[in-house]
Amino acid sequence: xxxxxxxxxxxxxxxxxADRKPYEDRAQKISEVSLPYVFRAEGSDGGSELIVKSSQSxxxxxxxxxxxxxxxxxxxxxxxxxRLKPDAQEMVALFQGxxxxxxxxxxxxxxxxxxxxxxxxxxxIRSSLFDMLLQQIVVGSVVVEKNExxxxxxxxxxSFVVDLDxxxxxxxxxxxxxxxxxxxxxxxNEEKEEYxxxxxxxxxxxxxxxxxxxxxxxxxxxxxxTYKDYDSLPFRYFGWNWVQGDAYHRPFAExxxxxxxxxxxxxxxxxxxxxxxAKSLILVNQRGGRTRKRDIVESVNGAVIDxxxxxxxxxxxxxxxxxxxxNEREATIKRELQANFLDTGSVQRDAxxxxxxxxxxxAQQLEASTLAGVYSKMALxxxxxxxxxxxxxxxxxxxxxxxxxxxxxxxxxxxxEGQKMDNFMMRVSQLQLNHWIKDNExxxxxxxxxxxxxxxLIKTSDEVQKEQQAAQEAAQKQQMMESGAxxxxxxxxxxxxxxxxxxxx
Numbered sequence: 001x002x003x004x005x006x007x008x009x010x011x012x013x014x015x016x017x018a019d020r021k022p023y024e025d026r027a028q029k030i031s032e033v034s035l036p037y038v039f040r041a042e043g044s045d046g047g048s049e050l051i052v053k054s055s056q057s058x059x060x061x062x063x064x065x066x067x068x069x070x071x072x073x074x075x076x077x078x079x080x081x082x083r084l085k086p087d088a089q090e091m092v093a094l095f096q097g098x099x100x101x102x103x104x105x106x107x108x109x110x111x112x113x114x115x116x117x118x119x120x121x122x123x124x125i126r127s128s129l130f131d132m133l134l135q136q137i138v139v140g141s142v143v144v145e146k147n148e149x150x151x152x153x154x155x156x157x158x159s160f161v162v163d164l165d166x167x168x169x170x171x172x173x174x175x176x177x178x179x180x181x182x183x184x185x186x187x188x189n190e191e192k193e194e195y196x197x198x199x200x201x202x203x204x205x206x207x208x209x210x211x212x213x214x215x216x217x218x219x220x221x222x223x224x225x226t227y228k229d230y231d232s233l234p235f236r237y238f239g240w241n242w243v244q245g246d247a248y249h250r251p252f253a254e255x256x257x258x259x260x261x262x263x264x265x266x267x268x269x270x271x272x273x274x275x276x277x278a279k280s281l282i283l284v285n286q287r288g289g290r291t292r293k294r295d296i297v298e299s300v301n302g303a304v305i306d307x308x309x310x311x312x313x314x315x316x317x318x319x320x321x322x323x324x325x326x327n328e329r330e331a332t333i334k335r336e337l338q339a340n341f342l343d344t345g346s347v348q349r350d351a352x353x354x355x356x357x358x359x360x361x362x363a364q365q366l367e368a369s370t371l372a373g374v375y376s377k378m379a380l381x382x383x384x385x386x387x388x389x390x391x392x393x394x395x396x397x398x399x400x401x402x403x404x405x406x407x408x409x410x411x412x413x414x415x416x417e418g419q420k421m422d423n424f425m426m427r428v429s430q431l432q433l434n435h436w437i438k439d440n441e442x443x444x445x446x447x448x449x450x451x452x453x454x455x456x457l458i459k460t461s462d463e464v465q466k467e468q469q470a471a472q473e474a475a476q477k478q479q480m481m482e483s484g485a486x487x488x489x490x491x492x493x494x495x496x497x498x499x500x501x502x503x504x505x
Contacts, residue, residue, distance in 0.1 A: 001205040002163075002172055009200035009215040013174040016161035019247040027139040027157060030253045033264045034059040038138045039156070056267035058334060059260045062341035063253065067133045069342055074383055075126050080117055081379075082387050083448075084109045087402040099440070099461050105401055106444050110453045112396050119390050128152035129382070136240040140251035143175055145235050146389045157248070163202075168242035168249070172202035175235065186214070186221045197221075201235055236385060238378075256340055259333050266330040273323050281315035383407035421445060440464070 002012065024042070031039035032053045054060075075081050086105060120126070128144070131154045135142035141162070143155040155175050163172040176198050182188065188195070201212045210227040213220060227233050239249025253260065284293045289311030296312065299305050337343075384407045391397075391405075425442070428434060440461055447454045459467075 002202050004202045004204055004211050008218055009174050009198035009213060010218055012200055013161055013176055013198055020161055023140060023248045024157060026254060030138050030251060030257055033260050034063050034138060034253065038134055054264055055271060056264055058263055062337055062343055063137055065343045066137055066341045067130055070133050071130045074378060075129050080113055081383050082405055082407050084113055085404050090401045103460055107455055111455055114453045115394055116387060116390050119394060123151040125152055125386060128154060132238060136238060137252045141239045141248045143173060143235055143237050149393055162237055170237045173237055174198060174200045188216055201233060256337060259337055263333055266326055270323060270326055270330060273319065277317045283313045283315060285311040379407040
């Protein structure tokens with residue numbers, strides 16, 4: 001740990017640049033053969049032309065494909081990426097004669113889930129997620145900042161330095177950003193058009209809390225801020241693959257860089273060879289033959305001219321077999337890369353909206369592939385963090401019961417739970433035991449599986465009780481009316497029978 005009280009953020013940043021350099025070089029090589037804009041050459045800006053050394057776009061398509069699949073699984077547009085699950089023991093305690101409290105909690109969970117998802121959409125966090133994944137796949141490490149009610153800011157590798165512990169988790173990080181306008185509360189001695197603002201976040205060795213401090217041109221500015229733990233920070237470090245002893249995380253594409261480089265070389269070879277082989281040239285032996293070149297050039301199709309067929313030939317490269325070998329090798333590597341970047345066997349349809357089941361299967365595909373658990377880690381580190389930050393911004397709290405935020409496959413497994421409930425209800429019906437089932441509980445559970453907002457949709461127990469009572473009173477009233485009508489009919493019948501009996505006598 002560093003002594004944050006005596007450390008100047010800009011000095012700390014500069015002291016860590018040498019450790020970052022190898023990871024920058026690796027990221028630039030991978031970017032050059034895939035997506036050059038992801039990690040541009042040092043010193044380039046928006047006005048610089050991207051020097052594209054790549055001769056193909058296949059590698060870039062694979063990177064974008066994996067980014068899209070992970071982004072869709074982590075933050076699906078058609079369903080919620082998380083579940084708010086109340087503590088089971090506390091819910092059981094509330095069930096004991098207090099169904100209204102349980103209904104209120106479920107209604108609150110439903111309302112808050114909708115509110116969180118709406119806020120995530122309003123802040124356009126999904127687009128930031130795709131950018132963050134792109135950095136991890138190609139570069140390996142990235143830092144993000146959650147701006148209150150304003151989405152997320154992405155800081156690529158050249159914008160930060162980090163110090164990792166023995167588990168690959170950050171214990172200090174420093175971010176530099178170029179600002180034309182300084183944040184509120186920060187003043188400088190000399191005004192400039194642009195400022196380099198250094199933000200240092202590190203664990204205080206005395207209190208074990210996280211402390212944030214900033215500097216401009218070597219001078220401390222603003223006030224220090226203290227956070228109780230890493231989850232409380234507005235900044236968060238994300239990395240793909242970490243090896244003991246590494247200063248930063250390594251990108252996913254590094255494992256397949258040799259194949260990506262071969263694809264680039266073979267693509268260039270086959271493209272240039274195809275252009276040469278496709279060139280059309282007519283060779284005329286004008287000196288030793290009887291055919292004139294001008295006659296060949298100026299004659300129309302089907303014309304009859306003086307000449308000899310042996311004097312005219314066409315250019316042929318004669319490299320078909322050689323190109324066949326390179327094409328087969330390129331096709332083999334492409335198939336391997338497609339499998340590793342999950343470009344085959346996807347269940348996702350080409351549609352604006354996909355079902356929760358498709359997203360769940362896609363997530364399982366990510367989990368069972370060569371990614372080996374990265375999806376679950378990302379769901380925990382990214383999705384849960386984002387949901388928690390949005391809940392804090394919306395001031396969503398649960399006082400009566402502890403609520404956990406479930407992400408990953410746990411959150412996407414609603415269809416399986418729904419199928420289990422279907423089978424259970426079918427078995428109960430077959431055994432004619434429906435009278436043991438609470439209807440309101442069944443409706444509440446089915447709604448929670450699909451994240452449906454039940455406010456105003458499902459009747460409360462009081463409403464059902466009042467309707468049942470009203471129905472019983474109406475039935476009793478109807479029965480009384482029918483009984484009264486029947487009695488009147490009987491009396492009228494007796495009245496008609498008695499006079500007839502008297503006349504007969």
